[in-house]
Amino acid sequence: MTELVFFINQVVISGAVLGCIYALGAVGITLIFGILRFAHFAHSELMTSGAFFAFMLAALFASWGIVTPIPLGFVVLPLAMVMSAIFALGIDKGFYAPLRKRGAKPVILLIASIGVTLMVQGLIRLFFGAGSYSFFENETKDIFRIDLAFLGSTRPLVITEPQLLMIIVTVVSVLALHFFLTRSRLGKAMRAMADNPDLAQVSGINTALVVRVTWIVAGALACMAGTMLALDVTLKPDLAFNIIIPIFAAAIVGGLGQAYGAIAGGLLIGFAESLAVFNWTMVLRPLNAVLPEFAQLPATLSLVPTEYKLTVAFVILVVVLLVRPTGIFKGASS
Amino acid sequence: MALLELKHVVAGYGGAPILNGVNMAIDQSDIGVIVGPNGAGKSTTLKAIFGLLKVTGGTVEFLGESIANSLPDKLVPKGLSFVPQEKNVFTSMTVEENLEMGAFTRRDDFSETMQWVYEMFPVLAEKRRQPTGELSGGQRQMVAMGRALMSKPKLLMLDEPSAGLSPRYVIEIFETIVRVNQEGVGVLMVEQNARQALAFASKGFVLAQGQNRFTGTGAELIADPEVAKSFLGG
Ligand SMILES: Nc1ncnc2c1ncn2[C@@H]1O[C@H](COP(=O)(O)OP(=O)(O)OP(=O)(O)O)[C@@H](O)[C@H]1O
Ligand SMILES: [Mg+2]
Numbered sequence: 001m002t003e004l005v006f007f008i009n010q011v012v013i014s015g016a017v018l019g020c021i022y023a024l025g026a027v028g029i030t031l032i033f034g035i036l037r038f039a040h041f042a043h044s045e046l047m048t049s050g051a052f053f054a055f056m057l058a059a060l061f062a063s064w065g066i067v068t069p070i071p072l073g074f075v076v077l078p079l080a081m082v083m084s085a086i087f088a089l090g091i092d093k094g095f096y097a098p099l100r101k102r103g104a105k106p107v108i109l110l111i112a113s114i115g116v117t118l119m120v121q122g123l124i125r126l127f128f129g130a131g132s133y134s135f136f137e138n139e140t141k142d143i144f145r146i147d148l149a150f151l152g153s154t155r156p157l158v159i160t161e162p163q164l165l166m167i168i169v170t171v172v173s174v175l176a177l178h179f180f181l182t183r184s185r186l187g188k189a190m191r192a193m194a195d196n197p198d199l200a201q202v203s204g205i206n207t208a209l210v211v212r213v214t215w216i217v218a219g220a221l222a223c224m225a226g227t228m229l230a231l232d233v234t235l236k237p238d239l240a241f242n243i244i245i246p247i248f249a250a251a252i253v254g255g256l257g258q259a260y261g262a263i264a265g266g267l268l269i270g271f272a273e274s275l276a277v278f279n280w281t282m283v284l285r286p287l288n289a290v291l292p293e294f295a296q297l298p299a300t301l302s303l304v305p306t307e308y309k310l311t312v313a314f315v316i317l318v319v320v321l322l323v324r325p326t327g328i329f330k331g332a333s334s
Numbered sequence: 335m336a337l338l339e340l341k342h343v344v345a346g347y348g349g350a351p352i353l354n355g356v357n358m359a360i361d362q363s364d365i366g367v368i369v370g371p372n373g374a375g376k377s378t379t380l381k382a383i384f385g386l387l388k389v390t391g392g393t394v395e396f397l398g399e400s401i402a403n404s405l406p407d408k409l410v411p412k413g414l415s416f417v418p419q420e421k422n423v424f425t426s427m428t429v430e431e432n433l434e435m436g437a438f439t440r441r442d443d444f445s446e447t448m449q450w451v452y453e454m455f456p457v458l459a460e461k462r463r464q465p466t467g468e469l470s471g472g473q474r475q476m477v478a479m480g481r482a483l484m485s486k487p488k489l490l491m492l493d494e495p496s497a498g499l500s501p502r503y504v505i506e507i508f509e510t511i512v513r514v515n516q517e518g519v520g521v522l523m524v525e526q527n528a529r530q531a532l533a534f535a536s537k538g539f540v541l542a543q544g545q546n547r548f549t550g551t552g553a554e555l556i557a558d559p560e561v562a563k564s565f566l567g568g
Contacts, residue, residue, distance in 0.1 A: 185434075185438070188427070188431055188434060188435065189435065189438060191424075191426065191427060191431075192424050192427060192431075192435045195424040195425065195426045195427060196421055196423075196424055196425075198418070198421065199418065199421060199422060199423070199424060200424075200435070201386075201405075201406055201407075202384070202386075202406050202416050202418060203406070203410070203435045203436055203438055203481065204406050204407045204409070204410030204411065204438055204439040204485065205407070205435065205438045206407050206438075207407075
């Protein structure tokens with residue numbers, strides 16, 4: 001029982017947390033790809049800058065002496081999401097829209113987005129330096145320890161308050177996104193434009209408006225993902241840049257352009273990464289008693305050493321693309 | 335004043351013009367049929383009217399107002415709809431969602447129009463919750479027409495609505511087009527089944543090399559021995 005609880009703490013909870021962040025990032029990438037047909041590399045910077053917006057707002061609130069029952073990072077999140085949506089609109093207007101107007105190819109837009117990545121990261125370093133920040137300098141990070149002694153476990157189930165809130169917030173956002181895409185006029189227009197842009201135009205759909213809505217949704221969700229990541233770990237200028245590979249893998253694995261696919265892909269890669277680096281010795285240690293001397297378990301026994309965690313996303317990506325080249329949820333090919 | 339009037343329209347895709355002076359006039363009571371050999375510029379004419387490529391000469395008037403180079407999001411509310419020949423449905427969306435997209439420019443209640451479309455195509459009412467990609471070719475063509483009718487157009491433009499359909503469906507689609515017209519929607523369509531389509535056309539246009547060769551009622555064109563010989567296969 002103790003071993004099972006350890007497994008849940010290490011794999012299920014951390015996998016879910018990672019999966020939520022990947023999913024929220026990948027949804028934005030997949031929506032942008034569906035509407036604008038290019039891989040938005042700078043999505044990591046929307047996440048990181050979103051987290052910095054939230055950090056500044058939280059610091060401002062704290063300086064006014066505002067104390068809230070849940071971490072300030074979550075309280076300011078809606079405001080930070082608005083700021084990020086505006087920021088995303090500005091980036092599109094300033095950098096991508098002029099290129100689209102000249103009929104630039106997707107690869108040019110991709111390269112422009114790499115430029116945006118460097119620029120935004122540079123700006124963040126200019127203002128905040130290269131160090132890391134914590135949302136919990138003045139607040140305490142509540143940690144819930146659920147005692148499972150009655151089940152015969154000597155270990156409690158451990159989940160931090162940000163982690164719990166993060167899972168709740170992600171579930172609510174995914175549901176909201178689902179209703180937006182399936183019930184609202186603009187959400188349906190977004191799906192129509194991703195499905196068949198020429199016919200969307202012929203139908204009289206205001207495609208420029210759909211593009212703006214896409215940036216608003218993608219920017220807001222990126223801010224949410226970035227802020228929650230910063231609440232779970234620490235805030236630094238390369239916060240999300242470090243995880244852009246698994247996020248892209250999640251979007252591709254799910255089928256580019258498929259919002260539900262990106263969510264499934266995000267969760268899949270999140271859980272797979274946690275599982276891959278899980279130290280099985282912790283669970284299998286009791287076996288040492290019956291195993292002969294020469295076959296004793298090593299101190300760490302995991303599928304992949306932690307420092308090679310990044311390879312997990314690649315392996316899943318390659319396997320999925322070999323079996324189903326369009327991704328799990330049949331997205332755009334190539 | 336005609337509903338739609340083209341005078342000496344010159345248009346192309348950026349290179350040499352494809353249309354070199356197309357003339358056409360359609361009333362709301364008309365079914366206009368454009369026929370002609372492959373590459374004559376039939377599809378190009380419809381696209382030029384609908385603002386999908388640049389009109390560089392001549393005039394395009396809708397209800398007496400110039401619409402040359404207006405974009406679809408301005409044209410649809412004015413009462414013009416277009417069904418392209420290919421990829422004319424949103425395959426990943428349900429039949430009903432396709433119809434809703436046709437009504438995107440409308441901010442009023444369009445449930446009556448949807449009812450009207452379902453009466454016209456009863457099979458679509460049955461399949462309203464099905465993804466359009468799962469439908470047969472004939473049913474997709476109905477979705478495409480239904481989508482274009484959702485904006486309550488004064489003029490419906492169709493590019494080869496019978497292409498690739500079995501003879502049974504061709505007749506069904508043509509019957510529906512006549513019915514739509516009887517309900518007060520002008521029609522301008524391009525057809526390869528030229529003889530069949532001209533039979534119910536009130537206006538016929540034979541296009542070749544980007545210009546009108548013959549213009550008349552459908553019956554006149556069928557009866558014209560020269561048209562029959564060169565363009566209707568004898
Ligand atoms: N997107 C395009 N870009 C450049 N040229 C084009 C384009 N589409 C068509 N053309 C050219 O314009 C000319 C007229 O094409 P159009 O599609 O209007 O012919 P059509 O009369 O509809 O023929 P069909 O019976 O084959 O449909 C052709 O020579 C074609 O090669
Ligand atoms: Mg054609």
